Amino acid sequence: MKLWVLRHGEAESHARSDAERELTAHGREEVLRSAAQLIGLPIQAILASPYVRAQQTAQLVREALGFEPEIRTVSWLTPDSNPLAAVDQIDTTDNLLLVSHQPLVGNLIGFLQHGHLRAPQPMNTASLAELEADLPLAGGMTLNSIKHP
Numbered sequence: 001m002k003l004w005v006l007r008h009g010e011a012e013s014h015a016r017s018d019a020e021r022e023l024t025a026h027g028r029e030e031v032l033r034s035a036a037q038l039i040g041l042p043i044q045a046i047l048a049s050p051y052v053r054a055q056q057t058a059q060l061v062r063e064a065l066g067f068e069p070e071i072r073t074v075s076w077l078t079p080d081s082n083p084l085a086a087v088d089q090i091d092t093t094d095n096l097l098l099v100s101h102q103p104l105v106g107n108l109i110g111f112l113q114h115g116h117l118r119a120p121q122p123m124n125t126a127s128l129a130e131l132e133a134d135l136p137l138a139g140g141m142t143l144n145s146i147k148h149p
Contacts, residue, residue, distance in 0.1 A: 003098065004128060009031040046062060127146060129147075
């Protein structure tokens with residue numbers, strides 16, 4: 001299976017709550033540059049955090065790819081979600097794109113590569129990581145690439 005992990009694009013610094021922060025114009029441009037890296041890849045599902053900026057990021061990617069299935073919104077992809085719990089939620093039958101936030105994305109990528117949380121992967125806004133393995137197991141995935149817009 002392949003797993004792509006995309007951090008949302010740049011978001012406005014203030015809103016009524018963190019969950020309501022929207023992408024900036026620059027953030028939308030970043031996301032579109034990252035989406036271009038996904039064209040032609042065998043993505044079977046897009047899962048996204050319920051936060052507005054992650055939903056906007058996932059929708060921009062979906063439109064850029066002409067991806068037909070709906071985005072699946074999941075509560076375990078929020079910024080402070082536990083990466084160990086997130087790994088348990090990953091469907092092992094699909095090639096997935098996860099759209100989420102720091103610190104979760106860095107911790108999740110590090111955990112999938114190394115099997116511990118002591119080496120999180122730095123991820124800028126709209127950075128895209130590609131991991132691969134037979135199963136999404138802690139310490140069992142290979143990081144194929146990191147692309148920054």
